[in-house]
Amino acid sequence: MTLFDLALKNIRRNIKIYGLYIGSTIFSIIIYFTFAMLKHSDDISGLAETSKQMQAVMSASAFVLMIFVAIFILYSNSFFMKKRKKEVALYSLLGVRKRSIGFLLFFENIVIGLIALVIGVGLGFLLSQALLSLLLKLMGLSLSVGFAFSMQAVIETVVVFFLIFLVTSLLGYRVIYKFKLIDLFHAEKKGEAQPKARIFSALIGVLALAGAYWLALQDLMTSSAWRVLGLAMPLVIIGLTVLGSYLLFSSVLVYILNLLKKSKNWAWKGLNLMTSSQLLYRIRGNAKTLTIIATLSATTITAGGAIFGTYYNTEKNVEELVPFSFMWEGEEQDIDPGLIEDKLSFEAKEVIVEGEIYDEAYSVIDKNAFQNLAEALDWDIDNMELEQDEAIVVEPYFDERWQEQPETIDLTDDVKKVEAFYDKPLFNIPTLPGTTVVVNDTAFEEIDGEKANYQAVQIEDYKSHLDLSKELEAKTENFSSAVQNYQASIESSGAMLFVGGFLGLVFLVATGSIIFFKMMTEAEEDKDKYTVLYKIGVSKKEMKKTVRYQVGLIFLAPLVLGLMHGTVALMAFSNLLQMNLWEPVTIWMAAYTMIYILYYMVTVRGFNKTITQAVTQEG
Incomplete structure (x- = not known):
């Protein structure tokens, strides 16, 4: 009987022991192959503008997934080998040469890898079709998805996992030469190092976590911590979080479990003493x-x-x-009246105010247009009368963290007092961006600026009228659409x-x-x-x-x-x-x-x- 035959016989005989490792390996192949299928999918590639973004996201994610899957399989393999070390020791005790045992483990791992590859690729192909449909649905795209098999995805998956299986097989081969016979017999009893619980370490852990949380909640724009640490701030937060987490497990929980063990009222109930002792060992290990x-x-x-x-x-x-729903510059367009909820036409003037650093552009409208637009948007506004030197300001990009509400507004040497201020957009931002200033009718006529006519339309269920939106876009200028x-x-x-x-x-x-x-x-x-x-x-x-x-x-x-x-x-x-x-x-x-x-x-x-x-x- 050859070593390869013996490897096959071992796999059949110990299928329960191998099952957990094979299962985790198949799972890893399924997720990677599924992702590779989506990355190379013609349906994704045919999404024009979205294609470039999706390809970049998929490629970067596939690399992260490859690294993670490799680590996961290596960890699963180490767990599997830990259970096999006693068996390896028995082979050595019976006089089988280390080289032969190493080749036996190598063949077993390769066979398991090939079985997992076939099953994983098959299941991954079926899963990829369902996930592609889910992806297109999440993206709001109604495209028909056919069964498509990507040979490029198969080759990529086979190459990646062949290299991973080769590494795990070589690690299994290395086990034979690395450990002494007595170590192999007692391999399952070896755990991780047990750090000691100290009050000082526990305190450091709590303070590290508190510091990480405090830094994370600091405002990016106004915090002095961000100004001092700059781009190093995220690294400091991550470092403190990891340190605090480790000390919490190795010291804080260990300290609490030790206190519970010393409590007679709790420790001597049922198996509480054993439970706390076992937990103490497991947390520390x-x-x-x-x-x-x-x-x-x-x-x-x-x-x-x-x-x-x-x-x-x-x-x-x-x-x-x-x-x-729609806004554009120019004349009215024919839209089915049954769809329209609100339809407004208004005039606006663009006023450019020169500044020391940059020029400021304002869209100026009269009070009547403002009221009509605000009512169409269900704003709760006060029906105030504006004097010649008064104005209402609408600033959609206002952020109180680094801005203050203006008390006055300067429109080319015409300073007006701000009577009301709103921090949400009155217009579609792509059509009329920036700050809007509302003045009375007389002041609007007197302001020197380029006047333009605009249309604003609200329709029912705007998300289902993409064709109408594209039709209007082709016939208008400065068009913006919610859909x-x-x-x-x-x-x-x-x-x-x-x-x-x-x-x-x-x-x-x-x-x-x-x-x-x-x-x-x-x-x-x-x-x-x-x-x-x-x-x-x-x-x-x-x-x-x-x-x-x-x-x-x-x-x-x-x-x-x-x-x-x-x-x-x-x-x-x-x-x-x-x-x-x-x-x-x-x-x-x-x-x-x-x-x-x-x-x-x-x-x-x-x-x-x-x-x-x-x-x-x-x-």
């Missing part, structure tokens, strides 16, 4: 892993929440910048939501899998302890209860910390863009938490199954 998971969770929540928030508010943002602005925004934000959501799901599955691998490894290590507990009279119900508590804290700690980091980051993002993101962010966080809870339930079930089988065999 997995501090680095939990820090990475919390950081990845925060990154996923922040990026996904920001992108989803932008997509969620697309319509609102469009209506704020383009309040009228075209919405379409462009939804295409851009929809593509970003798809990519962000896809990568976020990958990160979520990867972080959940890492905890799952960790817990299943520790379940194998702890099953002898639970067998002893069962023999001295501890019920299976009590053992399952302590498992739920232990696994729960390992899942809950990085999740809660990730949610805290993400909340602070999204608050900073919301303040920067002056957007209300609470509703979409809450939805995003709830979805993230629900998927995490599913991983927790699967892990608890797997842990309980491992110890139950061990207890049953001994019993």
Whole structure:
């Protein structure tokens, strides 16, 4: 029998042991091939203007995905090899040469890789068709999607994963020469280094997190911290967050668990003493892993929440910048009267005021036009009479963080007192950008400026009238349209939501899998302890209860910390863009938490199954 035959026989015999590794490998191939299929899709390439943006986003995301998938498979492989080291030691003990054992592991890994590639590419092809339809729907595009197979995507996926499998196979080969025989027998019992809990470290961790949160919530425009740190500010925030997270796990939680162990009222109830001791070991041993998971969770929540928030508010943002369905310069156009809700015609003058640094352009209208426009937009305005030296100012770009409301306005040596001020657009920004000044009829006629006639139209359900918008655009000048602005925004934000959501799901599955691998490894290590507990009279119900508590804290700690980091980051993002993101962010966080809870339930079930089988065999 050749080594290759033996490798195939091993895989068939140990399919349960291999199953977890094969599953994670297939998942990695599916997500990468799906992304590659979308990147090379003719439907995406045919989106003209959107194509360039999508290709750039897809290419950058594919590179990030490739790095992440490589790390994920290497981690899965290390977990798999840890379970195989005892088997490798037995081969050595029976006299099999290290070189032969190395080739055996090499062949096994290559075969697993080939099986995973075939399955992953097949499932990825089917998934890519569904995801392409989802992408086009998110982008607001009604295109028919046919089944298209990209050979370029297949070649790219095969090359990437062949290199990854080659590296993991060589690492498996290296295991034989790196460890002594006794080390291989006890490989499963080796954990991560256990940092000591110190009050000073715990205090530093809390202060680091508090400092990171405080810096993150500082206003970009007015904060002295931003002026001092400049572009280094994000790096400082990230550094403090990672440091604070690590010290929180390695010191703060360890300190709290030690206090619980010393509490007689709590420690001597049921298996609480054992639970706290086990948690103490796991938190200390997995501090680095939990820090990475919390950081990845925060990154996923922040990026996904920001992108989803932008997509969620697309319509609102469009209506704020383009309040009228259509606006153009020139004469009226024929539009089906049944569609029209409001139709206004008004005159505006452009006044250029020379300044020391730059010239200021104002759009000046009379009070009657202002009232008609404001009523069409459902503004709550005071019906005031304007004197010759009075004016109303509308500044759509006003930001109180670095601007003050003007008390007067200078229109070419004609200074007028500002009686009312509004900080939202009265016109469609693309047609009439900048500041609008409202004066009485007499003052409007006297102002020296170039007069132009404008039309503003509101129609029902503007998003479904793209053809009408394009028809009007062809016949008018200085045209702006809510539907075209919405379409462009939804295409851009929809593509970003798809990519962000896809990568976020990958990160979520990867972080959940890492905890799952960790817990299943520790379940194998702890099953002898639970067998002893069962023999001295501890019920299976009590053992399952302590498992739920232990696994729960390992899942809950990085999740809660990730949610805290993400909340602070999204608050900073919301303040920067002056957007209300609470509703979409809450939805995003709830979805993230629900998927995490599913991983927790699967892990608890797997842990309980491992110890139950061990207890049953001994019993």
